Amino acid sequence: MSEADSQLLLARPIDVANIGVDLFADELEHQRVHVSRVDWRPPAEDTEDALGRLALQAADIARANDLALERIEDAKPLLVGVGVAGQLLPGMSERTLLHAGPPITWPDMSGPLRGAIIGAALYEGLATDPDDAERQARAGAFEFSPCHERGAVGPMAGVVSASMPMCIVENETHGNRAYCTFNEGLGKVLRYGANDAEVLDRLAWIRDVLARVFARALERLGSPIDLRSMTAQALQMGDEGHNRNRAGTSLLLRELLPVLLELDEPSSDVVAAARFIAGNDHFYLNLTMPAAKASADAAAGVERSSIVVAMARNGTEFGIRLSGTGGRWFTGPSGMIDGLYLPGYGPEDANRDIGDSTITETVGLGGFAMAASPAIVRFVGGRAEDALEATRAMYDISWGESRSYQIPALGFRGTPVGIDCREVVHTGLLPFVNTGIAHREPGVGQIGAGLVEPPMEAFVKGVRALAECV
Amino acid sequence: MHDRVIVRRGAYYDSVTLMLVSRNAGALEGAEAVAVGMATPLNLELIESQGFDLHGAGELGPNDLLLAVRARDDAAADGVVAAIDAELSARSAGSGGAVEERPPRSIVSAARRHPELSVAFLSVPGHHVAYEAARALDAGLHVFCFSDGVSLEDEAELKRRALELGVLFMGADCGTAIIDGVALGFANAVRRGPVGIVGASGTGIQEVTCLLDAAGVGISHAIGVGGRDLSAQVGGAMTRRGLELLGADAGTEAIVAISKPPDPEVADEIAVVAARAGKPVVLAFLGFGDPPATPPGVEYATTLEAAAARGAELLGHSLPDFEARLPRPPTRGCVRGLYSGGTLCKEAMSIVSGGVGRIASNIPLQPDWLLADIRQTTGHAFIDFGEDELTEGRPHPMIDNTLRIEHLLQDAADTQVTVILLDVVLGYGAHPDPAADLGPAVSEAVAARENLNVIVALCGTDGDPQGLERQRAALLEAGAAVTRSNAHAARMALQAAAVKEASGVRS
Known part of the structure; x- marks a missing residue:
C-alpha cells in the first residue's frame, strides 16, 4: 500500500x-x-474477429456513438396533428399495405399479420371478402412494406393502409417526422389480426369521428404536446412506456379534457371519443411509439456508430437496424414470449413476437425502464427488486443514460439508452423486451403479456456488418 | 367436474399478479381450469366462455376478486382454492429484502458502477483481448494485459491509443508489475525504495527486484510493458512512457530497464530517452550482442544479475555473496534447464552456453539451436515451460509443476545428464508451496543418480507468502543446491558439469 x-x-x-x-x-x-x-463470458459465437476489428476503431466508434446518442437525447418529439397515411407517407399507393417489423412476404406471414392484411384490404374496399383478399395477397396484388421504411411504426401487426388516419409526431430539434395509427383498444382489433365487421366498423369510426375530434382538440390546444415530457412524467407515475400506458393515457386525457369540452363538434362525438380514450389504457402507446421513432430516426445514419436505431418484429422475424449500417435489416427468428396469460389461454395459443413497439426499448423505455413500473414487475420475477435489476442489467449494453426518462427507485437515474450492438454480442446480454402476446389465430386478440428475448443472431449479423464497413 | 366460483369483494390485486396466480394454481394436481381475476367485463366474458356459471355470484364490479376453479373432485378444488389464498396472502405481504447486485458483465459496466476504478487486469483468452483492452482504454483505465495471443499489430495500436489517452498499456503477455506498492500478476513482496524498473519481461522484473531486495535496496515502482515492447513494430512505446514516468517520480533515484534482445534501432532510441530521465539508468538488454556507445548517465548490462548489481551500487549497496554448495562433486555431462520464467531461462542459457556452446531450446539463443520436440532432448537443452505453446490449455508452470516434474524425472533417468537447473519463483500469483511439489521429485531424481546435481534458482523475498526460508530449507532437504541468483545458479551448473566458465560472450 x-x-x-x-x-x-x-x-x-x-x-x-x-x-x-x-x-x-x-x-x-x-x-x-x-x-x-x-x-x-465469451462473446456470441464467432464474433471475436468482428469485435477485434471494431476494437481497433474504438475511438472513432465512440465518437460516432456519442453523436448518435446525443441525437436521440436531443430529439424533441411533439404531437403536432393528425393526417391521412396516403398523403403523409412516401410512396403510399392505394394498394400499399405497411406492416410491422422487417420486410416479409405473404407466405412467411403469421396468422395475426395475415388477418390484419386481410382486414386492411377489406377496410380499403380492395377486396370483396376475406377469401378474395387472401387470394389477391397470394397473387401479389398488394405492395407490402415495413412501416419503418416509410417513417411509421405500428403496434403488433402494425398494418397501415392509405386511408387510415395517422398521428403526426414531429421532432422539433432535427425536423424529422414519424407517424402511427390510433390505438384501437383490446380484444378483437385489427392489430391482432381480427377483421370482422365489428373491427371494420371501429376503424371507420376512428377515421370518421375519433381522428376528427382528436385533430380539432389538438388544434385548439394551441401548442403541440411535448411527448418526451409527458412520457417522462408517466414514468414517474408507474408506466414503463411499452406494456403499461395507463399513466400516459391519463395525462393525455387530462391535457385534452378542457379543449374537448370547448370543441364545436357534436357532443355525442366528443363524448364517444373521450370515452374511447378513457377506456383504453394503451391509447398512449400509439403516441409513445412514433415519439420514439422520431427520436431514433434522428440517430440513424451516423457512420461507424454501433447504436441500434430500430428493433421490430413482423411475427416471423425480429429485425434490427444500426445507425452505422444504413437501412439494412439484420434479422433472426422472432421469439416465443415467456409470459402470463389471460384466463383460458396458454403458450400453445401464442404467436411469435410481433410489432414495432420495441422502438420503445430502442430509446430507453419499455423493458429498459422496467424499474419505473412496479405494477408490472410480476413479468420479471415478481419482486420490485427484480424490476430494478432488469433495468440495471440494461446499463451494461447501453451507451448512455437518458436525461429525461428517470427512475425514482434508482435515485432518479436516467434509464439506459442507446443499445450498443457490440456490447450485446460481447456480454451475451440481450435487450429486455416487454410485450403483449397475440393469439396465433387471426382475430382472437391479446391473450397475455410477458418478456421476450430477441434473437442473438440479429445482433451478431449487425456486428459483423459494421466490422465490414468501418 | 367440480366448479367453484368464489367472490372476494373489494380485494384488489393487479392483473399480472392474478395471471401468475392462475397459472400456478392451474398447474396443481387435480386442477382442470383455474381463472383468478378482477371482475372486469373482459374477465367475466373470458371466465364464462370457459364454461363457469356466474349467475349465483351476484352483482360484480371491477373491484371484486373472482376465483373460478374447476377440479377433478371436491378435495382437489379445496386444495386449489387454499393454494390461491396462500399465494395471494404471501404476495400482499411483500417480498422484502434487497437483491444483491449482479456483478458487472463488462469492464465498461464495472467502471460506471465504481468510478474509482483505475486499472483493468485482463487474463481472458488471447483472441478476446483486443476488444476488452480497447474498451478498457475507452473507459480511461490503465490496462494490465496478462493474456498473450495478441497480434503485434493490435499491440502497437492499443499502445498508441493508450498514449493518446494518457494511460499505460502493460502487455500483452505482461506477467509482472509493482505500482505504488501493489503487486500485479506474478510479483514479489519487495521492500519499497529508490529503484524504479521498466521491464519487458515478467520474470526479469521479479529476478531484479528480488536481487535488489536481497541487497537491501527497495523498489519505487516496476512497470511491466510486455515482452515485445522493444520490437520494431511496437517501437518501445511503453518503455519510453515508463522511463518518463519514473524520471518524473520523486521517489525514484535510479532506473533499471529490462528487455530480451531489443530491435537495435529501438534500443538506440530508448538510450536517448533514458538519457533524458535525469537520473542514472541501467539498460539490461539480455543477450544484446554489441551494446552501442551509451549517452552519459546510461549504461548497459547483459545479465539480470549484473543489472541488479549495478542498480544496488548506484545506491551505495552491493549484492550479497551467494553461497551455495554443490551437494555432489562435479561430473562431466550434459546440462538440462527446466524453467518457468522465459527471461530466467535465457539468462541461464547465455551463461551456460558460454562454457558449453550449443544449447537446444524451445526459445533458442540462435535460430538453428531450436529444439523441435521437447520430448526428444539430447545434449545440453533448456526448456521454457512458460512459452505460449506449452501453456495453451494448461496452467502456467509457476502455478502448476506437473509438466516440469515429468521432465525432471525423465532427465534424471538420462545418464548423459549430470546437471539439472530449475527456477522456483515465489511471490503473489505463484504456487502456494512449490517446494512441496518439486521437493519429492528432486529427492527421487537425486536418489536415482549418484552423479546428478540439481540446482535451484530461488527467486523470492522474505515477505513472499510462500516463505523464502521455508522453501529454501525444503529444497535443500530434498537434495538440491539452492541459490537466490539465477546467474549464480547457471555458473554453478557449469561448475557441476565440469566445464570452465567462459569469460567471453557466447558465439
Missing part, C-alpha cells in the same frame, strides 16, 4: 477490475486492493 498518496505514480490509487482468472483478483484482495470482479 502506498504511504504517500500525493506521490502516486498513476495519479489515482490502484483500483482494479479483474477480467479473467480469479486467482489474480484474490491476490490483489490479499493486498487489500479494491477489486471489481467482472462476470466475463
